[in-house]
Amino acid sequence: DAKTTQPNSMESNEEEPVHLPCNHSTISGTDYIHWYRQLPSQGPEYVIHGLTSNVNNRMASLAIAEDRKSSTLILHRATLRDAAVYYCILRDMNRDDKIIFGKGTRLHILP
């Protein structure tokens, strides 16, 4: 899997938007950008994924840079339940492969 770089940790206030950045300068044309999150003492859960266009779902939005070398996961209105480790992962669309996790970003939500 191609490498991604994320900040180790971030803080945000409750009920405010959160922008979680991810750099993936070596992304290939067949790599999808995936985001997973892991709540404390739980298994990871899927958040969102995209290829080139921005994506929205009920959990979050994904903004992808035009050159695809970076992306941002957007939580529109953070709650305390959003405190988790967020992982940005590249997955090759041609290879139905295993998920390799990096260090992720630990998001702290302040009440």
Next chain:
Amino acid sequence: GAVVSQHPSWVICKSGTSVKIECRSLDFQATTMFWYRQFPKQSLMLMATSNEGSKATYEQGVEKDKFLINHASLTLSTLTVTSAHPEDSSFYICSAKKGGPYEQYFGPGTRLTVT
């Protein structure tokens, strides 16, 4: 939905004993399951890939004789930690592929403590 369960959710065992952890896909068939290990404050580390009816593929550095994986059916994979030692204490997480290339769902994890 796509639900993956693990049993037990936590287990304490004595050093030298073996522990079996089950991973089940509750509402779908999973031809492939994965096992991860996670130490405190660290990321998930992939241990092995398990395909139904065949031998598991272990990642480099993972002892296959210590971590026995069996994927006997399309809904069940088991991880047995043999002759457990305190350094095997960790959070073990499984995941299962539903079908599509990106449909992979994770279990809630099993916390193993070896005393």
